[in-house]
Amino acid sequence: MTHQTQLRDRAAVLDGKDELAAKRQEFVLDDTVYLDGNSLGALPANVEARVADVITREWGKLRIRSWEESGWWTAPERIGDRLAPLLGAAPGQVVVADSTSVNVFKALVAAVRIARGEGGEGEGAERDEIVVDATTFPTDGYIAASAARLTGCRLIPSVPADVPGVLGPRTAAVLLNHADYRSGKLHDLPGLTAAVHAVGALVVWDLCHTAGALPIGLDEHGVDLAVGCTYKYLNGGPGSPAYLYVRKEHQPRFDSPLPGWNSHAEPFGMRADYAPADDAVRGRVGTPDILSLLAFDAALNVWEGVSTAAVRAKSLALTDFFLECVAAYVPEGRVESITPAAHAERGSQIALRCPDAAGVMKRLIERGVVGDYRAPDVLRFGFTPLYVSFADTERAARVLADTLADTLEELPESPPQGA
Numbered sequence: 001m002t003h004q005t006q007l008r009d010r011a012a013v014l015d016g017k018d019e020l021a022a023k024r025q026e027f028v029l030d031d032t033v034y035l036d037g038n039s040l041g042a043l044p045a046n047v048e049a050r051v052a053d054v055i056t057r058e059w060g061k062l063r064i065r066s067w068e069e070s071g072w073w074t075a076p077e078r079i080g081d082r083l084a085p086l087l088g089a090a091p092g093q094v095v096v097a098d099s100t101s102v103n104v105f106k107a108l109v110a111a112v113r114i115a116r117g118e119g120g121e122g123e124g125a126e127r128d129e130i131v132v133d134a135t136t137f138p139t140d141g142y143i144a145a146s147a148a149r150l151t152g153c154r155l156i157p158s159v160p161a162d163v164p165g166v167l168g169p170r171t172a173a174v175l176l177n178h179a180d181y182r183s184g185k186l187h188d189l190p191g192l193t194a195a196v197h198a199v200g201a202l203v204v205w206d207l208c209h210t211a212g213a214l215p216i217g218l219d220e221h222g223v224d225l226a227v228g229c230t231y232k233y234l235n236g237g238p239g240s241p242a243y244l245y246v247r248k249e250h251q252p253r254f255d256s257p258l259p260g261w262n263s264h265a266e267p268f269g270m271r272a273d274y275a276p277a278d279d280a281v282r283g284r285v286g287t288p289d290i291l292s293l294l295a296f297d298a299a300l301n302v303w304e305g306v307s308t309a310a311v312r313a314k315s316l317a318l319t320d321f322f323l324e325c326v327a328a329y330v331p332e333g334r335v336e337s338i339t340p341a342a343h344a345e346r347g348s349q350i351a352l353r354c355p356d357a358a359g360v361m362k363r364l365i366e367r368g369v370v371g372d373y374r375a376p377d378v379l380r381f382g383f384t385p386l387y388v389s390f391a392d393t394e395r396a397a398r399v400l401a402d403t404l405a406d407t408l409e410e411l412p413e414s415p416p417q418g419a
């Protein structure tokens with residue numbers, strides 16, 4: 001039996017045993033292999049009719065009445081509560097609003113204010129350092145730098161593994177990514193959270209590359225604040241609003257740097273003085289983006305009956321199988337995985353170093369395998385367990401091998417890994 005027949009047979013067996021296999025029917029897909037759900041999740045089939053209903057009935061017929069009668073006004077916290085189980089959060093701690101970038105700003109500035117005891121006894125006033133993941137997605141780095149300037153803090157970039165070594169009595173807040181957007185490396189959320197707490201600081205986690213792909217356990221691990229987007233593994237649609245988690249015990253001291261009228265205790269009181277709402281609603285700013293928000297609400301229906309443990313098990317099985325197929329099909333030296341082999345350090349994406357990643361990805365897409373690339377030399381393949389099959393996975397590796405066979409470029413010496 002050839003490698004190919006063996007691996008195709010294995011894929012069929014694995015798909016036959018896959019308890020999530022039926023979920024694929026709930027998405028709009030075609031016969032391309034879609035491995036870009038780590039950038040834009042596929043469309044859940046029920047969303048179109050729901051958005052049409054929001055437009056024609058709730059907006060078209062009810063108009064202004066929908067703020068109350070269709071529940072538009074309270075949608076950010078109601079949908080936050082629907083999302084919360086996927087983040088491992090009890091109700092009342094998540095709002096869905098704004099972009100991840102904006103939520104990073106709110107969370108980080110608020111974290112510094114809490115760590116300094118502002119509005120309380122003032123214990124912690126000497127804290128003047130913000131630690132940021134040195135390998136972060138750029139927007140988090142830009143915003144952390146701005147938050148540091150605004151709060152009079154020094155910014156300390158550090159790769160996540162080295163964070164415990166840079167923490168101290170002056171640390172106010174730490175901003176970390178749960179998974180690296182380039183390599184797919186998963187960072188130790190429980191361990192790093194505990195290390196930050198040991199010096200009396202607060203941690204903000206960016207969950208963009210993990211929520212919907214694996215269990216997060218925000219409450220269980222004592223995370224202070226968290227943010228993330230809903231358009232990747234949560235399938236909310238292009239530009240769907242992000243979320244902000246504020247741990248219950250921090251809510252009374254969450255002092256938003258963007259205290260808009262939507263976070264006011266009495267928004268329709270139209271008062272000149274600001275008084276924040278009691279709960280997670282403090283994380284809101286202005287009028288919610290109803291069409292995108294309700295599209296995301298509908299997209300959450302696909303999670304009915306799905307456990308994040310089952311999603312994680314399939315994600316690891318898919319990424320293991322992809323690495324095995326790549327090793328079998330692609331001649332040595334043509335690509336190199338920069339995603340950790342250890343399950344404990346792997347998110348739901350495989351990143352392969354490859355010369356001319358842009359050109360290779362273009363040809364892969366022409367051949368029906370959709371992933372993406374990050375300059376200069378990283379091919380990214382995202383595995384969304386709700387709709388990617390093992391047959392897709394084998395096909396992606398086979399088409400990658402065929403595509404590389406058409407080019408002669410060898411992989412140059414490995415550069416040091418960083419941002």
Ligand SMILES: Cc1ncc(COP(=O)(O)O)c(C=O)c1O
Pocket residue numbers: 099100101102137139140177181206208209229242
């Ligand atoms: C880790 C991470 N943080 C932040 C962002 C940016 O989010 P937004 O454009 O919604 O502000 C992204 C976008 O892909 C991301 O991957």
